[in-house]
Amino acid sequence: MTRLSIGWRLTLWYLAIFALGQFAFGAGMWLVLRHHLVSLVDKNLQDQAADVRSFLAAQKKNADVPKFQEEVAETYAEEHAGEYLAIYASNGGPVYVSDFLRKNSFAPPVSASGSGPPSKDLYEDREVGERHLRFLQSSINTHGLTFLIATGAPMKEVRETLRALQNYLLLLAPLVLMISAIGGHWLSHRALAPVDALTRTARNISGHNLSNRLEKLDTGDELQRLSDTLNDMLDRIEKVFLRITQFTADASHELRTPISLMRTEAEVALRRARDSHAYREALQHILNETERTSVLIEDLLALARADSGSESLKLQPVELGELLRDCVQGWQTHAVRAGHELAFHSDDAGQVWVVADESALRRVLAILLDNAVKYTPPTGHIDVTLEVTLDDRERRAVVSVSDSGIGISAEEQSKVFERFYRVDKSRGRAAGGAGLGLAIARWIVERHGGSITIESAPDNGSKFSVQIPAVPRSVLPAPEGIVQT
Numbered sequence: 001m002t003r004l005s006i007g008w009r010l011t012l013w014y015l016a017i018f019a020l021g022q023f024a025f026g027a028g029m030w031l032v033l034r035h036h037l038v039s040l041v042d043k044n045l046q047d048q049a050a051d052v053r054s055f056l057a058a059q060k061k062n063a064d065v066p067k068f069q070e071e072v073a074e075t076y077a078e079e080h081a082g083e084y085l086a087i088y089a090s091n092g093g094p095v096y097v098s099d100f101l102r103k104n105s106f107a108p109p110v111s112a113s114g115s116g117p118p119s120k121d122l123y124e125d126r127e128v129g130e131r132h133l134r135f136l137q138s139s140i141n142t143h144g145l146t147f148l149i150a151t152g153a154p155m156k157e158v159r160e161t162l163r164a165l166q167n168y169l170l171l172l173a174p175l176v177l178m179i180s181a182i183g184g185h186w187l188s189h190r191a192l193a194p195v196d197a198l199t200r201t202a203r204n205i206s207g208h209n210l211s212n213r214l215e216k217l218d219t220g221d222e223l224q225r226l227s228d229t230l231n232d233m234l235d236r237i238e239k240v241f242l243r244i245t246q247f248t249a250d251a252s253h254e255l256r257t258p259i260s261l262m263r264t265e266a267e268v269a270l271r272r273a274r275d276s277h278a279y280r281e282a283l284q285h286i287l288n289e290t291e292r293t294s295v296l297i298e299d300l301l302a303l304a305r306a307d308s309g310s311e312s313l314k315l316q317p318v319e320l321g322e323l324l325r326d327c328v329q330g331w332q333t334h335a336v337r338a339g340h341e342l343a344f345h346s347d348d349a350g351q352v353w354v355v356a357d358e359s360a361l362r363r364v365l366a367i368l369l370d371n372a373v374k375y376t377p378p379t380g381h382i383d384v385t386l387e388v389t390l391d392d393r394e395r396r397a398v399v400s401v402s403d404s405g406i407g408i409s410a411e412e413q414s415k416v417f418e419r420f421y422r423v424d425k426s427r428g429r430a431a432g433g434a435g436l437g438l439a440i441a442r443w444i445v446e447r448h449g450g451s452i453t454i455e456s457a458p459d460n461g462s463k464f465s466v467q468i469p470a471v472p473r474s475v476l477p478a479p480e481g482i483v484q485t
C-alpha cells in the first residue's frame with residue numbers, strides 16, 4: 001500500500017484538528033448560551049415567586065387557608081403570570097392551581113404531598129400539556145402558615161433559540177471544514193513546493209553533472225538548512241569523485257609507460273636474430289621494468305586500500321631507536337654505492353617507544369631514505385636523527401631524514417605530498433619514482449596520529465620530519481598484545 005504524501009497527511013491532520021476544535025467550540029458555545037438563557041428564565045421564576053411571597057404577606061392577619069384561596073384566585077386567575085402557578089398548603093391541600101395546570105393534571109411538588117416543605121428553592125423542567133415548562137418550587141412562611149408554591153415559565157423560546165444555534169452550527173460545519181481542507185492543502189502544498197523542486201534537481205544529478213547544485217533557498221528555515229547540507233554533501237562527493245577519477249587516469253598513465261617500454265624492448269629484440277648477449281641484455285631491461293612496475297602496482301594498491309579504509313594497521317609497542325638503527329644499517333650499502341655518507345644520531349640515551357605498525361613505519365623510512373639517496377648528488381651526506389619533544393604536555397617522537405641534496409622550492413613543498421606529483425617531471429623514470437612515495441608516507445604517519453613536515457631550500461638539502469606520539473614504557477601493553485585498527 002502506498003503511503004499518502006506528506007502534503008495530504010498534513011492536510012488530513014489539519015482537518016482532523018480543525019474539526020475537533022470546531023466541535024469543541026460549537027459545543028462550548030451551545031452550553032454557554034443554554035446556561036445564560038436558563039439563568040434568565042430562573043431569574044424570571046424567582047421574581048414571580050417573590051411576587052407571590054409579597055402578595056401572601058400582604059394578606060390580613062389571622063386569615064385562614066380558605067381566605068387565602070379566595071384572594072389568590074381573585075388576583076392571579078386574571079393575570080397571565082398566574083397561568084403556571086400552583087400554591088399548596090403545608091398539608092398538601094391546593095390553595096390555588098391555575099386553570100392550565102389543573103386541566104393538565106399538574107402533579108403537586110413532592111414535598112407538597114406530605115413530606116414537608118423543601119428547605120431551599122428547587123428548579124425542575126417538566127412537560128405539562130405538551131408544553132415544556134420550567135418550575136421553581138419554593139416554600140413561603142407567612143402569618144404562621146407554610147405554603148408551597150410552584151411557579152413555572154415556558155421553555156419554548158429557550159429551546160428554539162438553542163435549536164436554531166445547533167442547526168446553524170451543523171449547517172456551517174461542513175462548509176467551514178471544506179474551506180479549511182482546501183486552505184490546509186494549499187498551505188502544505190506551498191510549504192512543501194521547495195522539497196519537490198529539490199527532489200527534481202537531485203534526481204537529475206549523476207556522475208556526469210556532479211557540479212550541479214540544488215537550488216539555493218533563502219527561506220531561513222529547515223528547508224534552507226536541508227538544501228545547504230545537501231549542497232555541502234555534493235561538494236564533498238564531487239571532490240572525492242574527482243580525486244578518484246584523477247587517480248584512475250594517473251594510474252593508467254603510469255602503468256602504460258612501463259608496459260609500452262617492455263613491449264618496444266621485446267619487439268626490437270625480436271626484429272632480427274641476435275646473439276645471446278643481446279637477448280640477455282633485453283631481458284634484463286624488461287626484468288628491471290617489471291620490478292619497477294611491481295613496486296608501482298604495490299603503491300597503487302596501498303593507496304586504493306587506504307581510500308577504501310580496508311588497510312588495517314597492526315599496532316604494537318615499537319622501540320624507535322632500534323628500528324631506525326636497523327633501517328639505516330640496511331640502507332648503508334645502497335647509500336655508499338650512490339656515493340653518500342649515511343649516519344644515525346639519537347639525542348635520547350634511553351629508549352623511545354611508540355605504538356605503531358612496525359612494517360608501516362619501516363616503509364615510511366624506506367620512502368624518505370630512497371628519496372634522499374635519489375635526490376642527492378654523489379658525495380652528499382644523509383642523516384637520520386631521533387629526538388623526543390614535549391608539546392602541550394604530549395611526548396612526541398621526531399624522526400628526521402635530512403640530506404644535502406637538490407632541495408625543494410617553497411611553493412613545491414606543499415605539493416610533493418600529492419599523488420603522482422613530481423617536482424621535475426622531465427627526470428627519467430629510472431631516476432625518480434611515480435610520485436606516490438610521499439603520499440603513502442603521509443597517509444601512514446597520519447594513521448598513527450602524527451604529521452610529516454618539510455624544511456628545504458633549492459640546492460640546500462631537505463629535511464623531512466615525522467612526528468608521532470611517544471608513550472612511556474610503563475603504560476605500554478605487553479609486546480605480544482597486538483591491537484588491530
Ligand code: ADP
Nearest residue numbers: 371372375407416422423433434435436437438
Ligand atoms: P617519487 O617516487 O617521485 O620520489 P615522492 O612522492 O616520494 O615520489 O616524491 C615526490 C616528489 O618530491 C619527487 O618527485 C621529488 O621531486 C620531490 N622530493 C621528494 N623527496 C625529495 C628530496 N629528499 N629532495 C628533493 N626532492 C624531493
